[in-house]
Amino acid sequence: MIDTYVPNGSSFAGDIDHVILVITAITGFWFFLAEAVLFYLIIKYGEQEGVRAKYVAGEDPKEKRWVAWPHYITLLFDIYIIFAAISVWQDVKQTMPQADETVRVIAQQWAWTFVHPGADGKLDTPDDIRVVDELHVVKGKTYHFELQSRDVLHSFSIPIFRLKQDIIPGRTVRGWFKPTLTGGYDIQCTEICGIGHGIMPARIIVETPEDHAAWVLALTPTQAAITPSEQPTQLGGMP
Amino acid sequence: MHRMTSFLLLALALSACRPEGAKKTLPGNELYAACISCHGTDGQGQEKIAAPAIAGLPQWYVEAQLVKFRSGVRGAHPDDYEGLRMRPMSRQMMDEGEVKAVAEYVSKMAPKKQAPTAASSGGDAAAGAAAYGTCTACHGADGKGNQALNAPPIAGQYDWYLVSQLHKFKKGIRGTNPKDVTGAQMRPMSMTLADDQAIKNVVAHIATLSK
Numbered sequence: 013m014i015d016t017y018v019p020n021g022s023s024f025a026g027d028i029d030h031v032i033l034v035i036t037a038i039t040g041f042w043f044f045l046a047e048a049v050l051f052y053l054i055i056k057y058g059e060q061e062g063v064r065a066k067y068v069a070g071e072d073p074k075e076k077r078w079v080a081w082p083h084y085i086t087l088l089f090d091i092y093i094i095f096a097a098i099s100v101w102q103d104v105k106q107t108m109p110q111a112d113e114t115v116r117v118i119a120q121q122w123a124w125t126f127v128h129p130g131a132d133g134k135l136d137t138p139d140d141i142r143v144v145d146e147l148h149v150v151k152g153k154t155y156h157f158e159l160q161s162r163d164v165l166h167s168f169s170i171p172i173f174r175l176k177q178d179i180i181p182g183r184t185v186r187g188w189f190k191p192t193l194t195g196g197y198d199i200q201c202t203e204i205c206g207i208g209h210g211i212m213p214a215r216i217i218v219e220t221p222e223d224h225a226a227w228v229l230a231l232t233p234t235q236a237a238i239t240p241s242e243q244p245t246q247l248g249g250m251p
Numbered sequence: 252m253h254r255m256t257s258f259l260l261l262a263l264a265l266s267a268c269r270p271e272g273a274k275k276t277l278p279g280n281e282l283y284a285a286c287i288s289c290h291g292t293d294g295q296g297q298e299k300i301a302a303p304a305i306a307g308l309p310q311w312y313v314e315a316q317l318v319k320f321r322s323g324v325r326g327a328h329p330d331d332y333e334g335l336r337m338r339p340m341s342r343q344m345m346d347e348g349e350v351k352a353v354a355e356y357v358s359k360m361a362p363k364k365q366a367p368t369a370a371s372s373g374g375d376a377a378a379g380a381a382a383y384g385t386c387t388a389c390h391g392a393d394g395k396g397n398q399a400l401n402a403p404p405i406a407g408q409y410d411w412y413l414v415s416q417l418h419k420f421k422k423g424i425r426g427t428n429p430k431d432v433t434g435a436q437m438r439p440m441s442m443t444l445a446d447d448q449a450i451k452n453v454v455a456h457i458a459t460l461s462k
Contacts, residue, residue, distance in 0.1 A: 123335035142329040162332060207288050211339040 021172035021197060021218070023190040027100045028174040034096055038089045042082070049078075108188055111156035115147065119159070119166035119179050122208030124199065130232055141231045145214040150224045151194045159185040167203035170216055176202055191218040276348035279356025285343040286353070289336075294360040296409065298368065301333040303412040307362025309396070312403040313354035315433070317341050321350070324430045331424045333415070362407060367458045370411035374448075374455025382453045385443050389436075394460040401433040406460035413454045417441050421450075 014020070014029045070076045114135055116127035126147040130139030135158075149155055159168050159179040169176040173189050199214040219227065286305075290296050294306030305313065319325035320341035326334025344350045386405075390396055394406030405413060419425035420441035426434030444450050 118329075120332060121336050122339045125329040125335075144323075144327050144329055144335065208336065208339045211342060 019172045019193055019197075020174075021191060021193040022170075022174065023192055024100070024104045025172065025174040025192075027103065031093075031097050031100050035093055038093065042086065042089075046082075105187070108156065108186070109154050109190075111188065112153040113150075114156040114158065115149070116158045116160065117147070117168055117179075118162060119168065119201065119205075120162035121164065121206045122201075122212035124201075124212065124214040126214075128228070131228055139232050141228065143231070147199065147214065147216045148224060148227055149191055149216065149218055150221050151191050151218050154188060154190045156186060156188050159187070164205050165203050166201050166205050169200050169202040170197065171200070172197045178203060191216075194218045194220060276346070276352055279352040279354075282344060282349055282353040283356050285340060286357075289340070293363075294357060295363055295365075296412075298409065298411055301412075301415065304363065304365055304407070304409055305357050306360035308358060308403065309398060310351075310354045310358040311398055312396070312401075313357050314350055315401070317344060317350045317354060318347075319431065319434075322430070324428045325425065325434065327428070328424045330422070331419065334419075334425070364407040364461065365409045367410050367455070370409075370414045371451050371454045371458055374451030374453075376452070376455040376459050378449075379452035379454065379456030382444060382449055383456050385440055386453070389440075394457055401436075405457055408457075410454045410458050413457060414450055417444060417450045417454070 013033060015025075020026055020029060068075055070079060113129055113133055115129070116135055118125040118127065124145055124147075126143050126145075127135060128141040128143065128148060129135050130137065130141050132139055157168070159177060160183075161179045161181040164181060166179040167176060168179055170189070172193065173191070175187070175189055177185060177187050179185055196215050196217050199216050201209055201212050203209075205212075286294075289300055289302035290305050291302075294304065296302040296304040316325065320334070320338045321344065323338065326336075326338040326341075328334065344353055386394075389400045389402035390405050391402075394404060396402045396404035416425065420434070420438045421444070423438070425431075426438035426441075428434065444453060
């Protein structure tokens with residue numbers, strides 16, 4: 013349902029959509045039910061000639077159950093939501109499946125630099141490919157990512173992956189994803205990071221292995237010659 | 252359901268559009284609002300966020316740099332921390348007309364000679380004067396620049412900015428984009444300065460030039 017508007021482009025996007033829909037359905041059901049009861053009571057017990065309003069404290073069990081029963085049922089639903097969410101949290105955030113490749117994402121006010129491992133598949137080697145505002149990955153490969161910030165808090169978000177992860181200056185925050193759709197999609201910062209926060213978009217290009225190999229080949233010689241790989245020590249302030 | 256949601260989203264998007272009559276180039280002073288937080292209301296910049304003084308720079312130069320930033324010819328190198336910040340800001344100028352308007356506004360701001368800072372301390376202005384001989388061909392002996400050669404004025408600019416740009420040219424952080432023709436001219440010139448001391452020397456000399 014959500015993927016009608018934002019495609020479902022990672023191995024765990026469907027699980028996250030499911031949690032979102034479960035929560036929406038449960039809270040939506042209670043919202044509409046509560047509003048219906050509220051308006052029913054407002055209309056039924058509106059101002060009446062000769063009837064004086066009275067303060068109801070809810071001490072009478074017959075009155076209290078209007079609050080107590082929905083409360084108990086809500087708690088049951090909460091337990092269901094917690095179980096559903098914990099299972100997804102465990103799979104997406106607590107488990108790191110074996111990576112086929114690792115990419116480094118360096119955020120700054122107001123741009124993204126993506127460090128790709130190049131043909132050797134390893135970061136911090138001379139053939140690393142550093143590209144501003146464009147992350148190239150292969151469909152079906154499992155990626156680990158290392159998030160770093162040059163200045164302030166940022167947040168790495170790829171809506172089609174249902175991925176959102178804060179980036180904290182001075183730390184390397186790790187996570188993973190596995191793209192399942194080819195094409196170009198948005199990357200955005202989802203932590204207000206200064207005056208240019210709204211204008212620091214980037215793109216993720218999910219390619220076939222052949223297209224990605226051609227891209228790596230096209231960029232490796234130039235990048236390796238002109239911009240040798242930087243070590244993580246570059247971080248932590250203005251160069 | 253989907254059709255209804257799409258309709259509502261479309262209605263919301265349309266309501267955010269500027270009316271037809273508002274599609275005009277904003278005047279330079281209004282456009283400059285996007286620049287104030289870094290370059291200041293007076294265009295004098297500030298060192299702590301590496302924003303250079305831009306007040307009084309020639310319109311052609313400001314325009315050329317904005318075009319470069321907007322198109323990613325300048326400020327798109329992964330190591331150009333400050334340039335990467337300027338690039339999205341330049342894109343707040345929505346078209347060529349707005350670039351021209353803000354550049355004209357900046358060019359009419361009152362320039363000011365910036366005082367030397369720690370960036371050029373220890374620089375030998377006399378030694379720098381000799382090294383500056385290479386620069387005179389384009390920037391002129393007085394450092395006032397030459398539009399015919401696409402050389403901007405450098406006299407009066409902050410010393411820390413000149414030092415940082417010379418480092419960027421030397422390291423290939425600036426002037427290496429294939430479309431940056433004028434940057435490609437400057438880069439080999441920066442390479443004539445052998446080391447950090449040579450850069451400090453020449454910047455110390457530039458600081459002696461009157462605005």
